[in-house]
Amino acid sequence: MLAKRKKLSKREMKEDKLVTYYYKAKDFAIEYQAKLLIGIGILIVLVVAIVLMNQNSEKNNLKANALLSKVIPVFISNQYEQAIDGIKSDGITGLKQIVSDYGSTNAGEIAKLYLAKAYFYVRDYDNAMKYFKDFSGVGDIYKAAAYAGIAGCYEVKKDYSEAASYYKKAFSVAKDNANNPEYMLKAGINYVNDGKNDDARELFIKIKEDYKNTTAAYNIDRYMAMTGGNN
16 A cells, blocks of 8 residues: 655745755756856857967968069069069069969058059950959058059940049049049040040049149140030
């Protein structure tokens, strides 16, 4: 015969519930602690990875800068093919290789602009366009130069509408860019070639009013005559 189950008192029931809550809380704490430790472990790994990545990026940027400093004089001396491919006998790495190896660094992005210009000067406009458009470096002057480079490629391809559009982007990057009057003038000339005389005249007037002491403004009346205006 089964023994009659003893009825728990209110005090004993309360104590039993406390014991149950205690063990539940303990289990929760153990589980939470495990998850917390895992989370902290993952965070530490991520922080270490970011630090190492930044250190590696800085090293690569320094390497790219060193290589770029050697090839820039070749570019400046108008040896564009050599600047693109490098000169092995002189230990000079070409712009194309620098971009390939270090294109994600700041120095690599600058090398990308020089490479695009070099291709432009040897009349390889497709590659010039490719690298100008691929530029994603920092600095307003560089960004404007990339837009102007794209515009120049469209200009030689006689796509005057796109050329004017990108020259406009170039002079819109920053107000204090010394090249803005020239970008503005080229945008205006391309507007004329595209039959958009009103847009061209607006830019020529702005050059005359805001940049009157610049080279771009020197023959502005002649350019204005191209639009049928004489202001």
